[in-house]
Amino acid sequence: MDFGLNFFPVFTPDHKSASQFYREAIALSQIAEEYGFEHVQTVEHYGTPYGGYSPDPVTLLSAIAARTKTIRVATGAVIPAFSHPLQLASKLAMLDNISEGRLDVGFGRAWLPQEFEWLGVSIDESRRRFSEGIEACRRLWTEENVVFEGEFHSFGPVTLSPRPYQQSGPPVFVASASSPESCAAAGQAGYHLQIVPTIVSPETVVEMLTAYRKGWADAGHRAGAARIQLKYNCYLSDDRDEALRRGEEMENNHVVLMSQAAEGWLRKSSDQYKGYDKLVDKAREYDFGKALSDGRILAGNTDDVVRQLDATREEYGDDLCVSIQVNSGYTDFRESERTLRLFAEQVAPRFRPAAR
Numbered sequence: 466m467d468f469g470l471n472f473f474p475v476f477t478p479d480h481k482s483a484s485q486f487y488r489e490a491i492a493l494s495q496i497a498e499e500y501g502f503e504h505v506q507t508v509e510h511y512g513t514p515y516g517g518y519s520p521d522p523v524t525l526l527s528a529i530a531a532r533t534k535t536i537r538v539a540t541g542a543v544i545p546a547f548s549h550p551l552q553l554a555s556k557l558a559m560l561d562n563i564s565e566g567r568l569d570v571g572f573g574r575a576w577l578p579q580e581f582e583w584l585g586v587s588i589d590e591s592r593r594r595f596s597e598g599i600e601a602c603r604r605l606w607t608e609e610n611v612v613f614e615g616e617f618h619s620f621g622p623v624t625l626s627p628r629p630y631q632q633s634g635p636p637v638f639v640a641s642a643s644s645p646e647s648c649a650a651a652g653q654a655g656y657h658l659q660i661v662p663t664i665v666s667p668e669t670v671v672e673m674l675t676a677y678r679k680g681w682a683d684a685g686h687r688a689g690a691a692r693i694q695l696k697y698n699c700y701l702s703d704d705r706d707e708a709l710r711r712g713e714e715m716e717n718n719h720v721v722l723m724s725q726a727a728e729g730w731l732r733k734s735s736d737q738y739k740g741y742d743k744l745v746d747k748a749r750e751y752d753f754g755k756a757l758s759d760g761r762i763l764a765g766n767t768d769d770v771v772r773q774l775d776a777t778r779e780e781y782g783d784d785l786c787v788s789i790q791v792n793s794g795y796t797d798f799r800e801s802e803r804t805l806r807l808f809a810e811q812v813a814p815r816f817r818p819a820a821r
Contacts, residue, residue, distance in 0.1 A: 466778055466816040469504035469788035470497040470805070471541065471696050472525070474518035475719045476794030483518055486794045487525060493792060493805055494529045498536040500809035503786055504569065505529055506539035511580050515726035518794060523556050530564035538564050541659055541696070542573030542640040545598020546591050547584050550618055553598065554605040558629045566630040571659045572599050573640035576738060578729035588735050590617070599637065606634030638694065643669055645676035652680025657692040663761045667780060674781055692786065695777070699789040700764040701804045711800070712764040713753040718795045724748035763789065767811040774816060
């Protein structure tokens, strides 16, 4: 099992300024690199406190790449529906060069109705735009004189400049929210996988991973080459009671801001997002204790978190990279740094040799 660092900002300006959050993200990424973490990643969201402080992952990851040397930088995820593929492929290729080949590209569909409305994109087209965007980016990274004729974009002939640093283009990940079918398709296509176990049941995660691994194997891709990232919020302290108290406080902040962002589904429906109209009610029913017992978050002292990760490995497999969030922006930097160092020094070595 390997480990990475995830930044999903969920906070309001009264807790932290944007510039302070970005400085902290860069500093924590440098610390994670010191301890041999595999990657650092961030999201793409707009206009609300739920993720909106990261409207462009490439900008933040470029700053991180310029201040690090070995840790991979990953989008988790960029949204093809919101960008022309030539623009998206170009700026990702630029980041691949800035990082000298350390880029992993996670692609996602997005799910907040207001983001689609604000950007003038039909939410009912999201799946088709997602697939077309990935195809266009991959062709632009690997081919010359590309002529692309898609449902939403037609262009060319054009040869991308700059070319990616990685000759075959950056590794592609698919971010899947809850669909075993999309995981199977990702495996069949030879893409890697990003999952957030916090938002689905453990049974659903098992179904998603089973479908993905079967799709990968059935398509004849090289055994052991698939990369799977699982993302968890992590609240860690030498004092279990303090970790649980702070964890519950921060999870409640996350749920409140997520449910506010999800209220767009109260006035919108789409057959491409079945069940999303119930998200607000589900968020309001959130229970920290149940989430902890279900293995949807990591919280407690170091022994607690080791046991939780042991259970994760036993249930989901050992071919995983766990990406932890220690600073959502709601958290004090000293607390985030303490959590990261505790995890790196006392938890991670139980699953892999210390890399420091």
